[in-house]
Amino acid sequence: MWRRTPGAEYGRVTEIITGLNMSPLEILVLLGAVALVVARWLPPAARPRVTTAAGAVLVLSAIVLGVAGMRWQMLPVLAGAAFALPFAFAPLLRRRSGRSAWRARWWLALPGSVACAGLIATGPVAAWAFPVPEFPEPSGDFAVGTRVVQWTDPRRPETFTADPDDRRTVVVQLWYPAPKSPAGTQRAQYLGRTEHEARTVSDALAREVGLPGFLVDGVPRARTRSVLDAPVDSKGGRFPVVLFSPGSGGVRTQNTAWAEELASHGYVVAALDHPYDSAAVVLADGRTINTETASSGDPDKDEELAAGWTAVRAADLSFVLTQLDDLDRGGTADPLSGRLDTSRAAVTGHSMGGAAALQAARQDHRFDAVIDLDGYPHGPASPSLDRPTLALTQAVTAATDPRYMPRLTEALKAGTTTSYRLTIPGAAHLTFMDGPLYLPPVPSIVGSLGRTESPRVVAAATLAFLDAVLRGEPGDLAGVLPAYGNLTVYQPDNSR
Incomplete structure (x- = not known):
C-alpha cells in the first residue's frame, strides 16, 4: 500500500513541514492520533468532543493519505491510534446505549497510553531520519x-x-x-x-x-x-x-x-x-x-x-x-x-x-x-x-x-x-x-x-x-x- 505513489497526487500533498519532514496530511494524522491518546486524560465534559473530532480528523486524513500514497513512517502512528481507538470510543458508545460508562483506572490506563504514545512518536522520528529529500533552491541567476x-x-x-x-x-x-x-x-x-x-x-x-x-x-x-x-x-x-x-x-x-x-x-x-x-x-x-x-x-x-x-x-x-x-x-x-x-x-x-x-x-x-x-x-x-x-x-x-x-x-x-x-x-x-x-x-x-x-x-x-x-x-x-x-x-x- 505505502509503496504505491501516484506522483502528481503525492506532489500536491508533500510540502514538507520544516524540521519534521512531514506533509500537512501526515501532520493531521499525527495530531489526530495524539489527540485520541490525550482524550482519556481530559476532564469528563471535554472528552466526547475531543474524541469525536480527533477520530474524524484521523480517519479522513488517513483515507486521503492512503489514496495519495502513504509512507511507511506513518504505519506506527496508525498502529498507535488503532490501539487507542477502542479505549477512546468505548465509553462514548456505552453512554449512547444507555449503559453506564466504564473507564479503566488510571494506573491501568497509563501503561497503555504510554505504549500508544511511544508508537505514535516513532512516526515523526522515522520521518526525520528517512525523509522525502527536499532539494535546496539554486542560488544562481538561471x-x-x-x-x-x-x-x-x-x-x-x-x-x-x-x-x-x-x-x-x-x-x-x-x-x-x-x-x-x-x-x-x-x-x-x-x-x-x-x-x-x-x-x-x-x-x-x-x-x-x-x-x-x-x-x-x-x-x-x-x-x-x-x-x-x-x-x-x-x-x-x-x-x-x-x-x-x-x-x-x-x-x-x-x-x-x-x-x-x-x-x-x-x-x-x-x-x-x-x-x-x-x-x-x-x-x-x-x-x-x-x-x-x-x-x-x-x-x-x-x-x-x-x-x-x-x-x-x-x-x-x-x-x-x-x-x-x-x-x-x-x-x-x-x-x-x-x-x-x-x-x-x-x-x-x-x-x-x-x-x-x-x-x-x-x-x-x-x-x-x-x-x-x-x-x-x-x-x-x-x-x-x-x-x-x-x-x-x-x-x-x-x-x-x-x-x-x-x-x-x-x-x-x-x-x-x-x-x-x-x-x-x-x-x-x-x-x-x-x-x-x-x-x-x-x-x-x-x-x-x-x-x-x-x-x-x-x-x-x-x-x-x-x-x-x-x-x-x-x-x-x-x-x-x-x-x-x-x-x-x-x-x-x-x-x-
Missing part, C-alpha cells in the same frame, strides 16, 4: 532545465559482456541554464525520468548498501529544482561544461543538488551512468542493467579490478566530451547546439568517479580542470597531472584507508600546475553527494554539517574553483578556498 540522453560508442566494445558486437553505451543526464518556468510547472523527478525508473534505481541503491528498500522509499518520491526538457536560456551565451562520474555503484543523479547549483550559475553539467558499474541503468528501450562490479575480498586483486573499472569510466568521460562537442557543432539537432563551450571543460567525480576524473585528465588534454570529490586514486600515477586540480576530502580518521592520503598527495605534488586539497571539517564520504538530504543525520554516515549546509559548502567550493579556472574570474584561490575548509596548496616543482 533557472535549471534537465534532460537525459543515451549515446553508444561504435569504436569501443562492451568489456562487461561476451557479445563481440556489443558496443559501449552510456546514459547521460544534462543540467543546463534555463529561463524561469511558469508558476506551478512540475519539477523533474529525482533518480529517473519516470516514477518507475526512480523506484528501480532506488531499490538497486538500497541493495547496494544492504538496506531494506522500504527505508528509503521516500527518495524516489522527491522532486528536484529543475524542469524536465525545459528550453535553454537564450541570453547566457556559451556555457562551460562540467562532466561528472558517480561513485562505485553510484548513479548519474547522485549529485543532483550540486549539479543544479552549478547549472544555475551558468554551467552545463553532464553526469554519467556507467552500465554494469552503476547500481542500475535504465536504457531507452526499457532494459535495466544492474551492477556487475564487486569486491573480491583480496586488497591487491581489488586494486587491480578498481584500476580496470576506473579506466573504463575515464574512457566514458572522454567519449561524452566528444559527443558534447559534436552536439555543440550541430552534428545532431539539439537545443544546446552552439551553446556549449567545450573549450572550457572540467572533469569531476565522487569516490571512484573522482579517480576516473584524475585518469581522464591525464589521458585527455581537452579537460581544463579536475575536481576529485573524496576519491581514492586508482590506476597509473603517470603521466603527471598537468591541469589545475581540486581535491575535496573528509578529515582523516582511524577508519580512513591509510593508503588514501599518501596516494592523493603524491598525485597532487607530482602535478605540473598548482593544485589544491581542501579538507572540509565535519564532512564524511557521503557529504559530497545528495546523501545528507535523505539519510539519517549520523555524523559517521553523512557528516555533521547538516542537510542544508552539506550541499551548500561542497557546491560553493566547487564554484569558486571553476569560476577561477574556467572563467578566469579574478581572485586568489588560496585566499578564497579556506572559507570552506582546511586548504593545502601544491605548487609545481619547476626544477623537474
Whole structure:
C-alpha cells in the first residue's frame, strides 16, 4: 500500500513541514492520533468532543493519505491510534446505549497510553531520519532545465559482456541554464525520468548498501529544482561544461543538488551512468542493467579490478566530451547546439568517479580542470597531472584507508600546475553527494554539517574553483578556498 505513489497526487500533498519532514496530511494524522491518546486524560465534559473530532480528523486524513500514497513512517502512528481507538470510543458508545460508562483506572490506563504514545512518536522520528529529500533552491541567476540522453560508442566494445558486437553505451543526464518556468510547472523527478525508473534505481541503491528498500522509499518520491526538457536560456551565451562520474555503484543523479547549483550559475553539467558499474541503468528501450562490479575480498586483486573499472569510466568521460562537442557543432539537432563551450571543460567525480576524473585528465588534454570529490586514486600515477586540480576530502580518521592520503598527495605534488586539497571539517564520504538530504543525520554516515549546509559548502567550493579556472574570474584561490575548509596548496616543482 505505502509503496504505491501516484506522483502528481503525492506532489500536491508533500510540502514538507520544516524540521519534521512531514506533509500537512501526515501532520493531521499525527495530531489526530495524539489527540485520541490525550482524550482519556481530559476532564469528563471535554472528552466526547475531543474524541469525536480527533477520530474524524484521523480517519479522513488517513483515507486521503492512503489514496495519495502513504509512507511507511506513518504505519506506527496508525498502529498507535488503532490501539487507542477502542479505549477512546468505548465509553462514548456505552453512554449512547444507555449503559453506564466504564473507564479503566488510571494506573491501568497509563501503561497503555504510554505504549500508544511511544508508537505514535516513532512516526515523526522515522520521518526525520528517512525523509522525502527536499532539494535546496539554486542560488544562481538561471533557472535549471534537465534532460537525459543515451549515446553508444561504435569504436569501443562492451568489456562487461561476451557479445563481440556489443558496443559501449552510456546514459547521460544534462543540467543546463534555463529561463524561469511558469508558476506551478512540475519539477523533474529525482533518480529517473519516470516514477518507475526512480523506484528501480532506488531499490538497486538500497541493495547496494544492504538496506531494506522500504527505508528509503521516500527518495524516489522527491522532486528536484529543475524542469524536465525545459528550453535553454537564450541570453547566457556559451556555457562551460562540467562532466561528472558517480561513485562505485553510484548513479548519474547522485549529485543532483550540486549539479543544479552549478547549472544555475551558468554551467552545463553532464553526469554519467556507467552500465554494469552503476547500481542500475535504465536504457531507452526499457532494459535495466544492474551492477556487475564487486569486491573480491583480496586488497591487491581489488586494486587491480578498481584500476580496470576506473579506466573504463575515464574512457566514458572522454567519449561524452566528444559527443558534447559534436552536439555543440550541430552534428545532431539539439537545443544546446552552439551553446556549449567545450573549450572550457572540467572533469569531476565522487569516490571512484573522482579517480576516473584524475585518469581522464591525464589521458585527455581537452579537460581544463579536475575536481576529485573524496576519491581514492586508482590506476597509473603517470603521466603527471598537468591541469589545475581540486581535491575535496573528509578529515582523516582511524577508519580512513591509510593508503588514501599518501596516494592523493603524491598525485597532487607530482602535478605540473598548482593544485589544491581542501579538507572540509565535519564532512564524511557521503557529504559530497545528495546523501545528507535523505539519510539519517549520523555524523559517521553523512557528516555533521547538516542537510542544508552539506550541499551548500561542497557546491560553493566547487564554484569558486571553476569560476577561477574556467572563467578566469579574478581572485586568489588560496585566499578564497579556506572559507570552506582546511586548504593545502601544491605548487609545481619547476626544477623537474
